[in-house]
Amino acid sequence: MKRAALFVLAVLACGLLSGAGVTAQKPTGLSAERRAEHLAAFDQIWTTVRDRHWDPTLNGVDWERARRELRPRVEAAATDGDARAAMNALVDRLGQTHFSVIPGDVFELLGDGSTPFSGDAGIRVRVLDRRAIVSAVVDGSPAARAGVRAGWEIVRVGDTDVRPRLERLVNELPETLLKRADLATAVESRLKGRVGESIRLECDTGDGPGRALIIPFEVPQGVRTTIGNLPPVWVRTDTRELPDGTGYFALSSFINPVYVMDEFGKAIERFRDSPGLVIDLRGNEGGTFNIVMGMLGWLVADRGRQVGTVVQRNLTLKIVVQPRPAPYGGRVAVLVDGLSMSASEVLVATLQDTGRARVFGSRTAGAVLGATIERLPNGDRFQYAFADYVSVTGRRLEGYGVVPDVAVDLRRDALIKGHDPVIDAAVEWIQQRRK
Amino acid sequence: MRRWTLAVTVCALAVVAGVEIRAQETTPSAETLLDNYVKAIGGRAASDKVNTRVIKARLEVPAAGLSMSVSTWTARPNKARTILESDAVGRIERGFDGTVGWEVTTTTGPRVYEGAQLDDAVRDNRFDGLVTWREWVAKAETRGAADVDGKPAWKVLVTPKRGSAQTYFLDQASSLIVKLETTARTPMGDVPVELFFSDYRDVAGVRMPHRVRQLLAGQELVSVLESVTPNAEIPAGQFDLPKEIQALLAKK
Numbered sequence: 001m002k003r004a005a006l007f008v009l010a011v012l013a014c015g016l017l018s019g020a021g022v023t024a025q026k027p028t029g030l031s032a033e034r035r036a037e038h039l040a041a042f043d044q045i046w047t048t049v050r051d052r053h054w055d056p057t058l059n060g061v062d063w064e065r066a067r068r069e070l071r072p073r074v075e076a077a078a079t080d081g082d083a084r085a086a087m088n089a090l091v092d093r094l095g096q097t098h099f100s101v102i103p104g105d106v107f108e109l110l111g112d113g114s115t116p117f118s119g120d121a122g123i124r125v126r127v128l129d130r131r132a133i134v135s136a137v138v139d140g141s142p143a144a145r146a147g148v149r150a151g152w153e154i155v156r157v158g159d160t161d162v163r164p165r166l167e168r169l170v171n172e173l174p175e176t177l178l179k180r181a182d183l184a185t186a187v188e189s190r191l192k193g194r195v196g197e198s199i200r201l202e203c204d205t206g207d208g209p210g211r212a213l214i215i216p217f218e219v220p221q222g223v224r225t226t227i228g229n230l231p232p233v234w235v236r237t238d239t240r241e242l243p244d245g246t247g248y249f250a251l252s253s254f255i256n257p258v259y260v261m262d263e264f265g266k267a268i269e270r271f272r273d274s275p276g277l278v279i280d281l282r283g284n285e286g287g288t289f290n291i292v293m294g295m296l297g298w299l300v301a302d303r304g305r306q307v308g309t310v311v312q313r314n315l316t317l318k319i320v321v322q323p324r325p326a327p328y329g330g331r332v333a334v335l336v337d338g339l340s341m342s343a344s345e346v347l348v349a350t351l352q353d354t355g356r357a358r359v360f361g362s363r364t365a366g367a368v369l370g371a372t373i374e375r376l377p378n379g380d381r382f383q384y385a386f387a388d389y390v391s392v393t394g395r396r397l398e399g400y401g402v403v404p405d406v407a408v409d410l411r412r413d414a415l416i417k418g419h420d421p422v423i424d425a426a427v428e429w430i431q432q433r434r435k
Numbered sequence: 436m437r438r439w440t441l442a443v444t445v446c447a448l449a450v451v452a453g454v455e456i457r458a459q460e461t462t463p464s465a466e467t468l469l470d471n472y473v474k475a476i477g478g479r480a481a482s483d484k485v486n487t488r489v490i491k492a493r494l495e496v497p498a499a500g501l502s503m504s505v506s507t508w509t510a511r512p513n514k515a516r517t518i519l520e521s522d523a524v525g526r527i528e529r530g531f532d533g534t535v536g537w538e539v540t541t542t543t544g545p546r547v548y549e550g551a552q553l554d555d556a557v558r559d560n561r562f563d564g565l566v567t568w569r570e571w572v573a574k575a576e577t578r579g580a581a582d583v584d585g586k587p588a589w590k591v592l593v594t595p596k597r598g599s600a601q602t603y604f605l606d607q608a609s610s611l612i613v614k615l616e617t618t619a620r621t622p623m624g625d626v627p628v629e630l631f632f633s634d635y636r637d638v639a640g641v642r643m644p645h646r647v648r649q650l651l652a653g654q655e656l657v658s659v660l661e662s663v664t665p666n667a668e669i670p671a672g673q674f675d676l677p678k679e680i681q682a683l684l685a686k687k
Contacts, residue, residue: 052653227523228500257525257541290524294542304622315652317623322543325683372654374498386653 029078038083040377042074045087045101045384048374049094052386054312061093084380096385096398097178097367098342102231104379119195119217120234123148124283126337126410127183130170132162133412134203135282138221138236146213148203151415155210156202157190177366177401180338193217206416225256227288229373229381237263239270242278246427247271250280254287254343261294268298268328276331276430278423282361286342289370293322295347300356301327307350310370311388319350332357333426336404340364348402349391359404360426366401465575465591468605469568475610481640482566486511489667492660494519505658508667511562514674530674531560537680545679551599552620558598565603565612571595578602583614584631611635611642619651626651639665 030038046067049058073086084101091099122141125132132154137144154162169186173179193199198216205211222234237260238250249267251260271277289310296307300321308319334348334357345364351357370387390396408425463471473479492505503521516530525541536548536556548556561571568575578590581604588604604614615630628651632644645660676684 225522228496228502256522258522261525261541288523290540290542294540294544297543310623312653315626317621317626317652320622322546322622324544325679325686372499375500 030080030083034080034378035075035077035083037378038074038077038080038087039071041101041380041382042071042083042087042090044374044376045090045382046071048382048384049091049099052313052384053094054386054388056313059094059096061095066090066093080378083378087380087382091384096369098369098371098383098385100383101376102373102381102383104376104381118219119193119197120220121191121193121199121215121217122221123154123188123191123215125154125184125187125191126339127166127170127180127187128410128412130163130167131412132166132187133410133415135410135415139238141221142216142218146215147211148201148213148215149205149416150418150420151206151412152211153204153206153412154187154191154201155204156200157187158200160190162187177338177363177399180362181341181365184339195219206412222252223256223259225259227255229375230255233287235259237267238280239263239267241271241274242423242427244427244431245274246430247274247277248280248423249277250282251284251344253285254289254291254347257288257291257294260291264295264298271330272328274330276333277328278333278335278426278430279357280335280423281340281344281348282335282337282422283339284341284344285339286344286367289343289346292343292347292350293319296350297322297324297327299328299332299351300354301329302354305354307354307392308346309390309392311390312370312386331430333430334359335422335426336361336364336402337410337422338362338365340402341367342369345397345402346389349395349397352402352405353391353393358406358426358429359402360406360408360429361404361422362407362409363403364397364401366397366399368397368401462577462579463589465577465593468577468589468591468610469565469572469575469593471610472603472605472612473566473568476566476635476642477637477640479566482563485639485641485665486562487665487667487669489662489664489669490660491662492658494656494658496654496656498655508669508673509560509562510669510674513557513560513562515560516673528677530676531556532674532676535676535680535684536560537676539677539679545677545683546622547680547683550620554598555620558595565593568593571597580607586613588613609635612644638663641665 050063070086070090074083077083077086084103087101120141122138122143123134124136126135134148134150134152134154136150137148156162169183173182191199195217198214201213201215203211220234222236224232225235226232233253233255235256236252240248242248247267247270249264254260301323302321303323305321306318307321310317310319332351334351336348336359345368348359348364352359368389369385370389371383371385373381373383376382388396388398406425408422411421414421487510490507493502494505495502501521501523503519503524505517505519507515507517509515513533514531519527527538527540529538536553537546539545561567572593573596574594576592578592581588581590583604587607589607591603591605592600593603594600599618602616603612605611606613612632617628619626619628628649631648634644634646635642636645643663647658649656
């Protein structure tokens with residue numbers, strides 16, 4: 001359930017990179033009715049966290065004091081943004097992921113193509129050596145058709161020079177596990193826009209002259225999925241056979257179980273006799289837990305084996321394997337990076353703990369809490385965590401993430417040559433094991 | 436030993452005060468409460484006239500904005516099949532053919548119920564439910580009074596011959612079940628569940644709750660019955676075990 005948090009992150013990060021707050025509002029004053037809605041929203045957030053946070057101590061935060069200090073800010077708010085900032089300040093005191101207030105108006109419009117983030121150019125970015133490097137180009141996307149290639153550096157977006165702003169972000173953002181995600185999102189959010197509009201990019205190709213391109217924004221690739229109070233998510237899978245015969249399955253998020261489980265089941269059958277299977281969860285933003293359980297059942301054969309624990313306020317649930325009748329028996333390598341979050345981290349930790357898979361890449365985001373999204377009286381949405389996850393070996397993932405068995409970073413020189421060092425390392429391991 | 440001491444103390448206090456004895460005299464027996472419930476929903480004769488039911492319902496998690504459709508087919512004496520479908524969970528299909536309890540889900544595939552979960556499936560899939568409680572209940576005890584949504588109710592702990600015990604709350608005015616405390620047996624462990632029943636309506640002479648609010652694992656779920664068709668024709672093979680379940684059983 002990380003998507004909403006990521007979306008908020010995208011809005012904030014875009015503001016950082018452009019030097020302007022995209023949600024800035026002129027103080028116009030709030031009606032008494034609107035102020036009452038915000039106060040009711042604040043009270044709902046405060047009460048929900050008090051009653052439903054899995055830790056009765058609320059991570060050691062003086063919650064009564066937080067209300068005393070921040071509720072007056074909502075009462076005095078001149079704009080919706082001011083009121084929302086006070087509510088976010090409240091949940092920020094917990095110092096945990098999966099707590100955020102999402103503006104209702106943006107939320108409502110996110111999926112209809114008319115908001116700044118509804119269209120996608122199809123470029124995925126990682127910040128390598130303080131440069132915005134194209135890590136992947138989504139098949140069939142406008143960027144793919146325009147000839148954008150992995151390994152290119154994005155040096156200018158519209159009128160914005162990326163390098164100096166990125167340099168500033170690298171220096172100013174705190175050194176947390178989420179920093180890599182913040183940096184990548186800061187750039188990627190500039191590569192999204194209203195469907196039908198376009199963006200001008202200047203790129204350093206690394207092995208030839210620079211390129212300037214105009215790339216239109218289109219409806220994102222993937223299966224559009226709306227579930228409950230979540231904003232629309234475009235779920236993408238990529239199933240293909242690597243040159244040596246190893247199977248490859250990539251997943252963008254753990255949303256839409258019908259689609260994802262069907263695609264994963266087909267991948268398992270297709271590669272059942274292959275040397276091994278690479279599951280690419282880099283950039284996977286998480287989603288619902290039932291898909292984690294489902295994928296686990298295709299990969300681990302030990303029925304009833306406990307692999308983790310979900311801790312709620314008055315309830316502890318065991319995570320146990322429910323294997324499919326014929327689970328996959330081949331080698332499994334899982335790829336992760338700093339943008340692998342939430343549900344994806346649970347799956348990776350589970351496969352790592354059970355020895356079922358070898359994990360390649362870089363440390364994950366450490367944003368692993370069971371969360372839900374509720375509607376607030378002011379129309380906003382409130383994402384909050386109500387459960388913690390503890391692996392069977394006793395390790396918490398929130399704030400720690402998963403450390404890969406084999407640390408492999410993306411390298412620009414390899415990407416330019418058409419190689420992905422992380423995939424290459426995983427395939428090499430699978431081939432070694434085969435020999 | 437400590438429990439015995441406590442019991443003696445309570446008895447002694449009751450004798451001295453006389454209060455507890457009077458209270459017990461006015462507390463109905465569990466047998467009376469369960470029989471009154473059967474009468475309240477229409478009686479055994481009315482229930483006996485219904486041999487199958489098809490129910491269409493909607494199950495919602497209001498706080499999360501989630502909704503799923505539910506279709507249920509049931510038949511005497513203890514056959515059932517339920518299909519839940521939603522974008523959030525995919526398809527969840529559950530059944531009981533009188534002997535085997537099973538489920539097939541989009542995410543985790545086929546599974547045959549075993550142990551406590553099978554025992555509870557036996558308990559829960561009796562077509563007549565509490566109407567025939569004397570046939571399947573090992574012990575029923577009144578456990579005092581309680582308020583349910585501001586109305587007084589009697590608590591009755593029902594221990595079946597097979598399956599785990601449950602506490603029913605029967606409204607003191609209507610004798611209808613207004614609440615049930617039970618435990619869901621899941622592969623992830625036991626989950627306490629509270630169910631609140633309301634909006635009783637007459638369906639072919641039998642009163643059935645058309646709204647059920649569930650509290651489990653910190654979440655509120657609300658089921659609203661959209662249609663109930665008594666004595667509906669059940670498609671042939673509806674209660675047969677799915678092929679995936681048959682394959683699992685064959686491997687055992």
